[in-house]
Amino acid sequence: MSDSPELIIEEVERPHLLVVATGMRLFREYILSSIAPQYRIHMFLHAEPSWEKDYIEGWTVLESTLDAEALVVAAKKLNAEQPIDGVLCWDEARILQTAHIAEALGLPGGDVAMIDRCRDKHLTRTALAEKGVPQPESILVDTVEDALVAAEKVGYPAILKPRAMAASLGVVKVNSPEELKENWAFAHDTTVPEAPEYDVKVLVEEFADGYEISIDAAVFHGQVTPFCLARKEIGYPPYAEEIGHFVDAHDPLLVDEHLMQVLVDAHAAIAFTDGVTHTEIMMTADGPKVIEINGRIGGDMIPYLGLQATGADPGLAAAAVACGRAPELVPDRTVAGGVRFFYVDENDTVLDGVEWDESAELPATIDKLVLLMEAGQTTSPPPEGTLWGRIAYATAVAPTLDECRAGLDAAEKALRWSGHVVTEPPKEPAS
Secondary structure (H helix, E strand, C coil), X not given: CCCCHHHHHHHHHCCEEEEECCCCHHHHHHHHHHHCCCCEEEEEECCCCCHHHHCCCEEEECCCCCCHHHHHHHHHHHHHHCCCCEEECCCHHHHHHHHXXXXXXXXXXXXHHHHHHHHCHHHHHXXXXXXXXXXXXXXXXXXXXXXXXXXXXXXXCEEEEECCCCCCXXXXXXXXXXXXXXHHHHHHHCCCCCCCCCCCCEEEEECCCEEEEEEEEEEECCEEEEEEEEEEEEECCCECEEEEEEEECCCHHHXXXXXXXXXXXXXXXXXXXXXXXXXXXXXXXXXXXXXXEECCCCCCCHHHHHHHHHCCCHHHHHHHHHCCCCCCCCCCCCCEEEEEEECCCCCCEEEEEEEECCCCCCCCCEEEEEECCCCCCEECCCCCCCCCCCCEEEEEEECCHHHHHHHHHHHHHHEEEEEEECCCCCCCCCC
């Protein structure tokens, strides 16, 4: 019976969680599917929900989910009708606005300055430097002339990095003053429509030689609990396109006390107390150096790989700390997971077709085969097609990393695409 005491108790005990936006279904649905059974989800969106309706109990359509003031007004109205226990966002462009909501309602994560110290890479660097957390030397610059002076100070090779971006957008390695001049516009002008604007936009940073990892962690009352460690696969040098990631439940870095102390110290330095973070760290010959701390759950399917590799659920951890609850992160398996992204070969390629070869004999380790584009769309490889140039991705789950790689190799061979390059028509001769 629908009014049985058991069901009534269960409904009362499910916290009411406000989620701001969703991100792309092919990358974020797994989070909602984890959260929905244990939370009553209300969502703020800029358009009517579609696939989200399978997971949410209510929604509000707003003109924009980027307007912090409008979001706060809508949240206060919702809270008066149905008290909100927590607010959550995993979209980089909206995490600061979400902090404004939490602050207005007195909820965990309601510290706008804390989130801004993650969002603004210069503020991150400043806070880490003040506490002596190991990181590359970083200098904020306004002009290419300033950048040349800064690069001489940090030494070549150097890294040019936008202050406001994420996912390695606009990041480039330069080996000389000439290369710096050639790549200045790439770092200075790369943007996305929803990114914040700063008067001074670029960081010149010391090149940290090594391999890069990311660690997703749930933070509850200042206690940092890592739940996913991934090793990045970087391609398209000198750019830093993230072409894949691997998560291994047996990774020895998970028990590296020095690395974990650096992670804790970094969170303390930026005074991050409640929420979920995605921290990127370069493992160098001199030890771990913090690259950045993002105030949200990781992207690129990384937390999903962690879920598959360990059983520790990232969505439930994020929802718990958003509602002021200690996260329950109990691994129940020890395997490995990997993701690989695929691109076209030339700029301005119009796809004539893209599909997975159904006749290919793929290993059982293949987990997902996902198409991100379809015939008729135009795309480019990095750097022009950074992040949004991907045409497909595959994930694999296996007992070992080697088996994961073999599975992804097989998936790559099974991807079939064709296209033609768009060429500009010849210009009419001047009369």
